Amino acid sequence: MPELPEVETVRRDLISRLLNQRINKIDIRAPKMIKPSVLFFKKNLTGKSITTLDRRGKLLVATLSGQRYWLLLHLKMTGQLIYQDKFYQIVGGHSLLNKTITKGQTLENFIGGNLPNKYTCAIINFQGGGRLFFNDLRRFGYLRLVDREELTTIIKNNYGPEPLDKEFTVAVFKKALQRHSKNIKATLLDQKIIAGLGNIYVDEVLWAARINPKRSAISLETSEINALWRSIRVILKKAIKYRGTTFSDYVDSFGRRGGFSRFLKVYGRVRQACAYCGGPIAKLKLAGRGTHYCPRCQV
DNA sequence: GTGTTTGTTATCAA
DNA sequence: CTTGATAACAAACA
Numbered sequence: 001m002p003e004l005p006e007v008e009t010v011r012r013d014l015i016s017r018l019l020n021q022r023i024n025k026i027d028i029r030a031p032k033m034i035k036p037s038v039l040f041f042k043k044n045l046t047g048k049s050i051t052t053l054d055r056r057g058k059l060l061v062a063t064l065s066g067q068r069y070w071l072l073l074h075l076k077m078t079g080q081l082i083y084q085d086k087f088y089q090i091v092g093g094h095s096l097l098n099k100t101i102t103k104g105q106t107l108e109n110f111i112g113g114n115l116p117n118k119y120t121c122a123i124i125n126f127q128g129g130g131r132l133f134f135n136d137l138r139r140f141g142y143l144r145l146v147d148r149e150e151l152t153t154i155i156k157n158n159y160g161p162e163p164l165d166k167e168f169t170v171a172v173f174k175k176a177l178q179r180h181s182k183n184i185k186a187t188l189l190d191q192k193i194i195a196g197l198g199n200i201y202v203d204e205v206l207w208a209a210r211i212n213p214k215r216s217a218i219s220l221e222t223s224e225i226n227a228l229w230r231s232i233r234v235i236l237k238k239a240i241k242y243r244g245t246t247f248s249d250y251v252d253s254f255g256r257r258g259g260f261s262r263f264l265k266v267y268g269r270v271r272q273a274c275a276y277c278g279g280p281i282a283k284l285k286l287a288g289r290g291t292h293y294c295p296r297c298q299v
Numbered sequence: 300g301t302g303t304t305t306g307t308t309a310t311c312a313a
Numbered sequence: 314c315t316t317g318a319t320a321a322c323a324a325a326c327a
Contacts, residue, residue: 001305058306077305078324119324138323140306158307182316191307199305248304248325288318289305 002075003058004163004196005239006250006258010081011055013253014132017083020049020065022127030121033136035144044069044145045124056159057195061151070151072144078249079134079141082115086129137249159195163232168194170229177217177225184220184228185213186287197232200245200267203292205231207266210276212298213291238263266292 002010023045031038048064050071055061060081062071073081115133116123122134122143134143146154160176161168176194180187187193188202197205206213208231211224220228244250244258247268251257265275270283274294282295 003306074306076307076322136323137325138305140322180315186317189306290303 001077001198001200001247002079002244002250003198003201004055004236005201005260006244006252007055007058007060007075007196008240009243009258010075010253011053011060014081014083015053017085017253018050018126018130018132019053020051021130022049023047023124024127025125027123027125028121029116029123030136030139033121033134033139033142035142041143041145045071056155056162057191058198059159061155067148069145069147072142072146072151072154073134074141074144076136076138076140076142078119078137080119080136080249080251080255081253082133082135082251082255083253084115084131084133158191160190160192161194163194163196163236170226173229174222174225177220180217182217183213183286184211184215184217185289185291187217189287189289194232196236199289199291200247200264201232201235201239203267204265205235207293207298208235210297210299212295213286213293266294268292 026042026045028034028038028041034041045064048066048069050062051065052063053060054063058074060073062073064071075081115135117135119135119137120133121136121139121141124132124134126132134141161172173194177184177187180193184206185202188197188205189199203213205228209224209227211220211228239245239260242259242263243252243256245260245264246257247261266281269281270292271280273279274281274297276297277294279294279296281292283290283292285291
């Protein structure tokens, strides 16, 4: 599931690969995922280039040349953005970049096979021969072209502070938590309160801070808020460093799995031993989501 | 056929 | 106003 570290990994890689290249041709295979319409999308994207690529929470925001429209890309649950330049070739049934595989990557790190595949929803072709594939098995994701006003409104109405920004101080965090009486799991999943966390990282940061996911946000002590704030920062940064978590479908822009999966302490580890106390990790449903935690450590 | 997986939005009830 | 629960979206898997 692409959350902040996964989207950030894709963003950084794409910046170094496709910025300022002219978009030549757009191939849409799943029209429902294109907003406001395929016709409008093609008309206003063709001939442009992406001049900057930013991220707000889990949303990618591409500024287009001309500064009239912005391209929003959301991967939702199973979306992938895979970029292949003109040097890609087929090796052992997989689409691979020569340069990448010589750096010590193995075939096992790559999933997805040749592109396009049956999950390819859109292909953006660039002048230099590069191609950006937007794949989405469950088709929840979207590509959306917006003007400046829509962009401002969308970001203002839907996204709280960026957890890795300087502005996200522990004081800001504390103030936000104290406005909510719902459980801390649901609070951290709320993108308006803090942007970018999803189900995996919420479970992980709560375990690291030893806070029970059922606790109400407003009930947290100052020491617990401090611990939680630190856990969020440390875990997100480490997850970015290791290029995100692959649990099912996420891959980076090279089609590679994330490296953070082996650092997961609770997510997907029900009945396995807690790294703190050795007791079994439990699982329950909270905020409509599978919630993993250690009942002995997280009180 | 049933339940489970989740990012996000919509809807309804309390 | 808040919250919580549920469904919807879509596809795969056990």
